[in-house]
Amino acid sequence: MFRRAPDRMRDQVTFTFDGNPIVAAAGDSVAAALLAAGIQACRTTPVSGAPRGPYCMMGVCFECLVRIDGVGNRQGCLVPVREGMKVETQKGSYALPAEAGQ
């Protein structure tokens, strides 16, 4: 779906998405790293369970919500990937952060 310009693959960072290892470039947001790895959907909606993926990449739409290192409702497009990060599909309920007690 997306490929990376060869001049932009500098320092590499490895993280996992739903347990699968993915290599990204340092400085990538989590959402960009997922798109670069061919992953388009990163969550399912609380209402109908439909899959959704990053839409705006600038912190506006909240479609990029994922679980990062066990914490739900993180905006993947605003969080830089880090070595060893554990990213997971966010399934359903936003159970808004305050309620989830995170």
Add this chain to the structure above:
Amino acid sequence: MMVGVESAQIGRIDDLAGDYDVVVIGAGPSGLRAATTASEFGAQVLLVDENQTPGGQIYRSVLRAQEADRRRLGEDYWRGRAIAEAFLRSDAHYSPMTTAWSIVPFHGESGEIIGHEVGISAAGKTRLIRTKQIVLGTGALERPFPVPGWTLPGVMTAGAAQIALKASGLIPEGRVVIAGTGPLLYLLAAQLIDAGATISAVLDTTPKANWRKALRYLPEFLASPYAIKGMKLLCSVLRRTKVVRWVSSLSAEGEGALKEVVWRANGREQRVPADILLLHQGIVPNINFSNALGCEHEWDERQLAFRPRVDKWYRTSVPGIAITGDGAGIQGAEAAALQGALAGLGCAVRLGLIDIESGERRAAPLRSQLRKASRGRAFLEVLYRPAESFRIPQNPNTIVCRCEEISAGQIRSSVDAGAIGPNQMKVFLRTGMGPCQGRLCGLTVTELIANERGVGPNEVGYYRLRFPIKPLRLSELASLPQSEAAKAAVLADLADTHPPKNGRGERL
């Protein structure tokens, strides 16, 4: 790289001072110039921004850019380096990857507003920072583009693709379709083609009738710097990809992900298989802060958006709050930078760092440059006014509120059942109650209600927003070192904006 120019950067928000003369929110051209200017006059300035590096939308990641990026993105992009570097050389403090989520006034003895407390968070930590003056340089958002299937994975905004390109060097691959209207549509198409993407088609939704209406503004446009740039862009796209004009309807189809794009042009329906659909129909001011602050707004019929009322120093109706750049109305990057400088100057005057006469003297050349920079906008606004059918969905099944999955039909029937404004609609349907707080549906809901009621958007109004304007985690709130009263206020607002839900997402 940024070596040698990072002196102003504060690594952790714990290291920020508790008080500043000026807090600027947003590191786009307007915020950068506002912060640099105020700091030049000796003000203690803090600039907070959500991104990793300064630049905002147009100059995103510009300090990380290499020659290859310069070739891909063009000279207008590269120019941002100077603005960002001048800011980093200033004495202003800079807190990147930091979100501002509330602004609460504090009062003097006779009840007048003497400053504000800004709630910010970064890396799970939260602070309340006091300041005398605030400049909001929070920019614009892409206008909602509610067409059937726009929630499918594989459908993104054109701006999103540009962000992926600027920040990570990502180039869309496979069958890529770009659809919509506005000057940025062709800029992005050109940038993606220059980067090596193959674009299957550009579907131009600009209505034919717009050309006739825009003609009277053409002479002024031709005299503006946009004219030559615009023509070059258009030609470079027309030469290198298929452009379909007069597209009057559009939808994305697929199960679980985008498979096909379907459109109608000149009375004929067509479909193509597609992996990526990039949508764009212009940008609108991001009014979340100004709305929650209670600043006065007005409906701008030509820009088809609400904008805060500002004076010649970009002050809003709330004392101590200025708004510059796209957030005050869409004018482009050059105007945003000039407005930022004016707002920074205005802060220096109000702080008593410079007298009003000298302030006016310095403002005069900025104002005349601003008039020049704004020339030609009228033509662009009239020509690229998105068609009503793409703003106010006719198909009742089209999703309007993406977070709560509310359709146009549900909204229309709720109007008939008595939800005559966006805030009633929240109660009826939970539109705008999801995590995006209406950013992606607000304008559509306003225009749908206005359309259904047969009145103007000004009469319908917009969602009344509350702080925090970005959802906070409890751990972030818990890390607030400030008074219990402040915490209680934030929690009360939080409960109000996000009423508890059961597992199915229904309100309890």
